[in-house]
Amino acid sequence: MKILITGGAGYIGSHVLKQLLKETNNEIIVIDNLSTGNIEILDKLKTIRDFEFIKIDLKEFEEIENIFSTNNISTVLHFAASIVVYESIKNPIKYYLNNTNNTTNLIKCAAEHGVKKFIFSSTAAVYGNPINISQKGIEENLETNPINPYGMSKLMSEKIIQDTARVYKDLKYVIFRYFNVAGADIYYEKENLKPQIGQSFPEATHLIKIASECASLKRDVVNIFGTDYNTYDGTGVRDYIHVDDLADAHIKAIDYLDENPSDIFNVGYGHGYSVKEVLKTMKKVSGVNIKTVNTHRREGDPAILISNTKKLKSKMKWKPKYDNLEIICFSSYIWEKNLYI
Numbered sequence: 001m002k003i004l005i006t007g008g009a010g011y012i013g014s015h016v017l018k019q020l021l022k023e024t025n026n027e028i029i030v031i032d033n034l035s036t037g038n039i040e041i042l043d044k045l046k047t048i049r050d051f052e053f054i055k056i057d058l059k060e061f062e063e064i065e066n067i068f069s070t071n072n073i074s075t076v077l078h079f080a081a082s083i084v085v086y087e088s089i090k091n092p093i094k095y096y097l098n099n100t101n102n103t104t105n106l107i108k109c110a111a112e113h114g115v116k117k118f119i120f121s122s123t124a125a126v127y128g129n130p131i132n133i134s135q136k137g138i139e140e141n142l143e144t145n146p147i148n149p150y151g152m153s154k155l156m157s158e159k160i161i162q163d164t165a166r167v168y169k170d171l172k173y174v175i176f177r178y179f180n181v182a183g184a185d186i187y188y189e190k191e192n193l194k195p196q197i198g199q200s201f202p203e204a205t206h207l208i209k210i211a212s213e214c215a216s217l218k219r220d221v222v223n224i225f226g227t228d229y230n231t232y233d234g235t236g237v238r239d240y241i242h243v244d245d246l247a248d249a250h251i252k253a254i255d256y257l258d259e260n261p262s263d264i265f266n267v268g269y270g271h272g273y274s275v276k277e278v279l280k281t282m283k284k285v286s287g288v289n290i291k292t293v294n295t296h297r298r299e300g301d302p303a304i305l306i307s308n309t310k311k312l313k314s315k316m317k318w319k320p321k322y323d324n325l326e327i328i329c330f331s332s333y334i335w336e337k338n339l340y341i
């Protein structure tokens with residue numbers, strides 16, 4: 001029985017792939033169109049053990065179907081997507097096609113070819129801009145109300161997966177709503193942190209990636225998008241989770257579905273940091289002064305997103321190891337500093 005990973009050459013998919021290669025014996029097929037993914041990362045991971053890589057776009061429905069009919073796929077981990085919130089506002093059709101349409105075809109193939117487990121990368125963006133969240137953070141049963149096409153494209157995908165699984169009784173799903181994923185592979189060589197993989201797409205827009213580029217002297221300034229939010233220092237607050245802890249939740253989800261029903265889980269740490277706190281931490285761990293420019297809010301950005309992850313911890317026995325902003329920033333910085341040098 002094989003595991004199919006879509007978007008396995010991307011940032012999160014490659015970290016999950018690494019853990020699967022190290023911790024399981026399953027045969028793995030990675031599919032990716034390399035639009036933001038990195039083939040060199042796949043080559044590195046092949047040194048752990050071999051897996052099949054097929055360069056293909058998910059929109060090639062017939063060829064995707066053919067992959068299912070010629071392989072005995074039991075589990076699908078679906079990461080491939082377009083992921084930039086503000087781009088989704090400018091180009092919503094790209095997001096509905098790449099995220100919602102392609103997920104619809106993928107779940108159709110999975111259901112019709114007897115796939116048992118479907119693990120889907122959703123997002124905190126499905127919650128929109130929740131204003132009345134308690135100190136407990138956002139729980140999974142909070143009303144969903146996306147405020148941008150990216151969040152809506154993922155919420156629609158969630159519904160399509162749920163509706164399909166209602167009909168195809170053998171197909172179970174885990175929907176993970178990730179909060180802000182950051183950091184790079186925790187891998188120590190002679191006691192020095194030396195990530196083997198990390199976020200390598202040069203046009204990435206994430207705050208910690210951009211701050212790492214600045215600390216690595218590849219970029220001059222970090223723009224702070226909005227200083228007038230209703231938060232303790234006026235800047236946006238997010239729940240940053242280390243990518244290896246997120247990857248671990250995926251490994252747990254595969255076994256979880258053997259004995260448990262389909263479900264939706266938040267993945268975060270349950271506390272948030274402001275943009276200013278992130279930049280201060282990056283400065284501390286890198287020792288580099290990071291220049292900032294205060295600018296206007298970025299369209300589509302909510303003020304605060306903080307998870308409640310009690311459900312994931314209690315049901316899947318998930319225990320995060322890197323719940324520490326300094327570790328997240330340092331691993332991201334070390335990766336960035338050594339990237340393409």
Ligand SMILES: NC(=O)c1ccc[n+]([C@@H]2O[C@H](COP(=O)([O-])OP(=O)(O)OC[C@H]3O[C@@H](n4cnc5c(N)ncnc54)[C@H](O)[C@@H]3O)[C@@H](O)[C@H]2O)c1
Pocket residue numbers: 006007008009010011012013031032033034035036037038056057058059078079080081082083098102121122123124177178179180181182201
């Ligand atoms: N990074 C975050 O903070 C975050 C937060 C919430 C949810 N997510 C979700 O996690 C998933 C992975 O995100 P990421 O940060 O690794 O992004 P990424 O851009 O690094 O990875 C996406 C991968 O999918 C591939 N891909 C995209 N469209 C494709 C298509 N049509 N056919 C084949 N391959 C395609 C890309 O080449 C890339 O390798 C996405 O579904 C994203 O929505 C990410």
Ligand SMILES: O=c1ccn([C@@H]2O[C@H](COP(=O)(O)OP(=O)(O)O[C@H]3O[C@H](CO)[C@@H](O)[C@H](O)[C@H]3O)[C@@H](O)[C@H]2O)c(=O)[nH]1
Pocket residue numbers: 083084085123124125178179180181205206207208210222223224225226235236237238275298301305
């Ligand atoms: O150069 C920058 C980049 C970001 N920010 C701010 O930093 C925070 C985090 O932004 P970013 O790292 O771009 O992440 P989000 O826009 O929160 O979106 C990420 O996190 C979401 C889940 O919370 C996912 O759904 C998305 O895919 C993922 O890109 C926000 O307040 C931004 O306004 C800046 O001030 N300057």
